[in-house]
Structures are given as structure tokens and as C-alpha cells.
Amino acid sequence: MSKTVVIHQPDFMPYLGFFHRFLEADLFVVLDHVQFVNGTSRSWTHRDKIKTPQGEKWLTLSVKKAPRDTPINRVELSDTVDWAGENLDLLARNYRKAPFYEDIMPQVEALYKAPAHLLGEFNLRSIEMLMDMLDVRIPLVLSSTLEPVGHKNQLLVDLLGKVGATRYLSGTGARDYMEPPLFEAAGITVVWQDFAHPIYPQQFEGFTPYLSALDALFNCGVDGARELLRRKP
Template identity: 35%
Template sequence: MPKKVAIVQSNYLPWKGYFDLIAAVDEFILYDDMQYTRRDWRNRNKIKTPQGTQWLTVPVLVKGKYHQSIRDTEIDGAAWAEDHWKTLTQNYRRAPYFDDIAMRFEPILRAGNTHISELNRQLIEAVCDYLCIKTRISWSWAYTLKDGKSERLADLCAQAGGTEYVSGPSARDYIEPSVFEERKIRLSWFDYEDYPEYPQLWGSFTHGVTILDLLFNCGPDAPNYMRYVRA
């Protein structure tokens, strides 16, 4: 039976395209055995404000931990949660669906998670639940990891029973298609182009912001502005 698999690091409150990728596959493996990278999407994302986009960043403990994995990366304290929620409230309280979405996500932000991977997964799963995305989400450490970038991805896909590996377009720079061909796994590239604009606060439209922007503004109509998610 055909099965599509995607393997991606967890992100903090990812943008809408991340969830379209989840919805487009049968299993989405959170690849948090990878090395944590600073100033990346693992612990931060953008929101829209009257002054333009603004970063929301979860502080993490990185000093002297240059080779730690994402899964081992600890959150630094708890004060950030109050700051993030205050910032979200200030900038989105006028959005039509703020109260409904706030009720779902404020408790997760304030739950006191100690590691960025766990926080990210809980938020990702809450978004999937709201959008009725039924894709299986798993951790990479539920499987055996091989050496080699392409070899590891192809092997993870095979262990998950995948017949097709769906990759983001940026991976074209390093993925070796022959590794997937040898395993008879189809390799396809996800397309993030041509998203429609949706009703949005604060000036000209901006695509590259957190999914919360879409949910606050559109609520149950959010799937109408996505590619693979269906209302």
C-alpha cells in the first residue's frame, strides 16, 4: 500500500506551509535527533504587528552545548511564556477568532515544558487537531538512525513503511536521488508557491509568519487559504 513520509525538524509555531506538508503525507517524522542550530526556526517564529513582523523567541540553554541535538535542548526558564502571550494578545486581540484560538494555545505555552522539542510537538499537534489533520506524527528516535544524510532519510522512510519521500525544496542542495532509487522509494519535492492571501491585520499582506496569524484571523476558514488541508 502506498505511503508518503516527510522527515523535518520541529519548529516553534511554524508557518502554514509546514502544516500543508504534514497534511500531504501519511506519516510526519519529527527529526529532532539533528544538531540544534542557533538563530533558526527551532525556537522562534514571526508574528505580524503594526510596526511590521516581529520575532517571538523561546530562550534555550546553548552555552557550551555546541553539538547538542534539538531533542536535548532545554528551555531557559519560564518567564518567556508570559512575554509571548502578552505580545500575541497585544497584536491579535482585534482578530475575529482570537478568543477561540487563545483558549486552545495559551495553556500549552504556559504548561512549563522543559525542552523545545516537546513544546514544539504539543503546539504542532494542537494546530493539526484544529485543522483536522489526521497524519501520524512520530519522533525520529522511534527508529534506528543510519549514517549519511540521504542514507539516513531513505532508511527512516523505509522503516516507516514509506513508498514515497516528500521533501522540502531546500533539500535539493544535498539529497542524493540515487539513494532513494536504490530502495525503490519515490522522491518528490513539496511546492510552497502560490498561496492565496487571507484577511490579515496590520497593513500589506505577509506570508512568512506563524500559523497563529492565519488561525486568529480566519478561524475555521483557515483551510480555504491552504493547499493540502481540507475544510
């Protein structure tokens, strides 16, 4: 029996493409035991982008300083910075005139106002909130509960084997470091995501792709964002 699995870090408020893979998958393995990466262009675990009159801007969670090799599931949110208030203020200032602000903002406020201590837990709650809004239903399992072994491609193959995967649905950004023979030897077929970012009405001038899914929700509403996610290229 075929079983398609997605593996990815628990990113914060991800973009539409993050959820697009879930439409074609049977399980989401949350890669929460790997090192938290900060300070690079690939740092998406604690931040994502929104749109402002001045262009793109980071919506960022403040975290406590930790050793370099600290896994995502052990990173603590700051208790000295009002990151929740700052984030909500930033969203309010830039989306209060969006067509569906009054529909979406209460759910975002509820997310931020719930007690939060760990980055991974907060991110998972943000992902689950967006999954509900986008009507994407898929079970998930934390990699930290699977006694993971190996690094990079070997780690992926190990996790896929432990959850009984026959197909691995990967984002195209992984093409440069993927080693297909390792997957083939384990009886796993690698499938590449086919996602063309939809264009939709946004605030401010022009269209900016790859923003947090919040942008689509504020501008298009729940029904509109669901349609965008399922729109064929």
C-alpha cells in the same frame, strides 16, 4: 502498497506550508535527534514570525545554553526567563483586535501554561495544537526511536526505509542538496511539495506570507484557516 512520508524537525509554531504536506502524507517522522541549530537565518526550531504594526517580528522560545552538537530533543527551555509570559504578551498586543482572537487565544494560553521542560516536547505540543485546529490528522514517530544511522541524504534514506516508505514528500527548499540516486537505489520516489502560499485578510498594512500559522488562525478563524490550507493554487 504506497506509503508517503514527511521528515522534518519539530519546528516551533510552524507556518501553513509545514502542515500542507501532511494532507498528502501517511506519516510524519519528527527529526528530533539532529543538532539544534541556533543563530542563523535557518533557525526555526525555537522561533517563528508574527505580524506587528512595525512588520515581521520573531516569537521566540528562550533555551538554556548547551554544547554546539546538542540534539533538539535534549535542549532545555530556560527556567530563568519568563518566555511564556513574554510570548503571550506579544501575541496579545498584536492580535487582540484580530477577528478571531477570543476563539484562538485560550488554546494558545493553555499550551503555554502547561508545564514545559524540553524544547522538543513543547514544540510537538504546539504542532499538535495547530494540527487539531487545522484538522490535519497524521500519525508521527520520533526519529530518535528508530536508531537512526547516517547524515543528510543517507540519514533520510535510512529513516524512510525503517518506516516502510515508498514515497518521500519533501519541501522545495531541499532541492539544492537532494541526491535522488540514493533514494532511487532504495526504491523510494522523491515527490516535491506543491504549495502556493494563500493570501488572506491580515491586520496592518499589506500582506506578509510565511508567518506562523497562528496569524491565519487569528485573522481567519479555525474554519477559514482550514479552507486556506486546502485551497488549490
